[in-house]
Amino acid sequence: MRPEASVRPVVPQARHFGDEASRQDAAHLGMWVFLASEVMLFTALFTAYALYRYAYPDAFHQGRAYMDVGLGTLNTYVLVTSSILVALAITSVRAGRDMRAGAFLLGAWVLGVGFLCIKGLEYAHHAHDGALPGAWYDFDGFAVPGASLFFTLYWVMTGIHALHVLVGLGVLSTLVVRAWAGRFSATYHTPLELGGMYWHLVDIVWLFLWPLLYLA
Amino acid sequence: MAGSLKMLGVGLGLLVLTTLSFALSRLHTGTLGLVVALVIAAAKVGLIAFFFMHLSERRGGPRLVFATAFTFVAILVGLVLVEAGDRAAPTMPPGPFQPLLLPGRATVPKRAPPREVPSEWFP
Numbered sequence: 001m002r003p004e005a006s007v008r009p010v011v012p013q014a015r016h017f018g019d020e021a022s023r024q025d026a027a028h029l030g031m032w033v034f035l036a037s038e039v040m041l042f043t044a045l046f047t048a049y050a051l052y053r054y055a056y057p058d059a060f061h062q063g064r065a066y067m068d069v070g071l072g073t074l075n076t077y078v079l080v081t082s083s084i085l086v087a088l089a090i091t092s093v094r095a096g097r098d099m100r101a102g103a104f105l106l107g108a109w110v111l112g113v114g115f116l117c118i119k120g121l122e123y124a125h126h127a128h129d130g131a132l133p134g135a136w137y138d139f140d141g142f143a144v145p146g147a148s149l150f151f152t153l154y155w156v157m158t159g160i161h162a163l164h165v166l167v168g169l170g171v172l173s174t175l176v177v178r179a180w181a182g183r184f185s186a187t188y189h190t191p192l193e194l195g196g197m198y199w200h201l202v203d204i205v206w207l208f209l210w211p212l213l214y215l216a
Numbered sequence: 217m218a219g220s221l222k223m224l225g226v227g228l229g230l231l232v233l234t235t236l237s238f239a240l241s242r243l244h245t246g247t248l249g250l251v252v253a254l255v256i257a258a259a260k261v262g263l264i265a266f267f268f269m270h271l272s273e274r275r276g277g278p279r280l281v282f283a284t285a286f287t288f289v290a291i292l293v294g295l296v297l298v299e300a301g302d303r304a305a306p307t308m309p310p311g312p313f314q315p316l317l318l319p320g321r322a323t324v325p326k327r328a329p330p331r332e333v334p335s336e337w338f339p
Contacts, residue, residue, distance in 0.1 A: 028270065029277040036285040043289045050293050054300050061246065073238055080234055084227030087268045091219035197269045204261050211253030215241035 024190050031194045035201050038164075042205050045157050049212060052153065056146025063150040064214055066131065066142050068122055072214035075118050076206065082111035083203040086172075086196040093179065096186040102179035105192075108199065109172040112165055119162055126151070154213055161205050168202045171195040226267045233260050 053060040089104035130138035133155035137148035175195045178184065184192055237256040241249060266272045271279055 025274070025277075028274055029281070032278040032281040036281050039285045039289065043292055046289070047293050047296050051296055051300055054297060073234075076234055077231070080227070080230050083264065083268060084223065084230070087223040087227065088220055091223055094219060095217075193270060200264050200268050204264055207257045207260050207264075208254070211237060211241070211250070211257055215237065216250035216253045 020187070027190050027194060031197055035197060038201060042157075042160075045153070045160065046208065046212075049153050049157065052146065052149045056149060059144050059146030060150050061216075062142070062144070063147065063154075064216070066129075066139075067154075067214050068125060069214050071118050071122050072210055075115050076210045078111050078115045078118070079203045079206050082108040082115075083200050085111070086199050089175075089179070090189065090192060090196055093184050093189045093192055094186055098179050098182060098184050101184065101192070102176050105172055105176045105179060109169060109176060112169045112172065112199075116162060116165055116169075119158065126154075157209055158213070161202070161209060164202045164205070168199045171198055223267065226263050229263055230260055233263075 085104045085108040089101040089108070092098075092104060093101040126132070129141065131142070131151045132138065133152040134148070137151060139147070139151070172195065175192055179192065233256050237253055240252050240256075243249075265282060271282060
């Protein structure tokens with residue numbers, strides 16, 4: 001009997017997709033390219049900040065006096081801690097403890113919601129002062145050339161970052177549900193790693209926003 | 217267990233660097249403070265990228281993308297600042313709106329009066 005006439009074995013994936021390690025490599029590379037495009041988005045904003053800080057050094061340096069450094073610093077600790085929890089979730093799922101991984105992810109999600117609440121509190125303070133972006137700027141306590149630019153960039157940069165936090169919360173909530181549904185295991189947890197990388201990027205962007213807007 | 221301990225160690229390092237950045241911001245002022253804060257932020261990004269974002273386990277492509285992204289950031293910000301430093305001050309951009317609209321100043325921007333058309337232009 002010719003070999004071709006025998007029953008063909010069932011192949012779960014076509015050969016050109018390779019093994020699981022190859023698929024993980026491809027997924028990570030694709031995620032890194034996506035994250036690099038996100039970096040370019042924020043780079044445009046950081047470049048605008050650099051140019052206007054160069055043009056109005058005094059106004060941008062004085063700007064921190066009108067920021068709530070306590071709340072900004074608290075938010076930094078909140079985001080860094082949530083990143084640590086996401087990293088612990090991945091080590092847990094690699095050890096086969098998907099329930100514990102879901103709990104860590106839920107903790108990170110709660111901290112992300114806390115970040116947005118604190119940010120909203122800050123926005124309310126600035127809106128009350130009249131430190132609004134663009135032509136709506138009406139803050140008599142800080143009325144020097146360049147002051148309105150500082151607050152315009154503050155609103156745009158932190159606003160776009162907050163949108164990313166919101167998207168990240170959606171990703172984390174999906175991962176919590178999937179982890180507790182037993183969809184991840186020690187051998188398959190690529191979506192958890194990729195979602196975690198997105199959350200870490202959100203953290204990284206804030207790690208630059210915090211010193212530029214609140215500290216220096 | 218070892219993986220969790222490593223992640224906790226990296227996380228502790230991040231929290232310590234955050235505290236260091238905050239403490240130093242109380243001491244330094246001006247450009248030096250800005251540079252110190254950005255260097256600490258870059259160190260934290262290195263820790264997050266290599267340990268939390270798995271770059272330590274992934275050689276090749278991901279590391280290349282990471283390095284390229286940050287090189288492009290440096291090129292864009294650096295070239296814009298170099299160009300701005302070479303300009304005369306009056307050519308610097310005033311911003312997306314009229315500086316005359318700042319609080320405490322006139323709410324209506326000053327405009328040049330319409331030009332009188334000389335009557336000899338019309339026979």
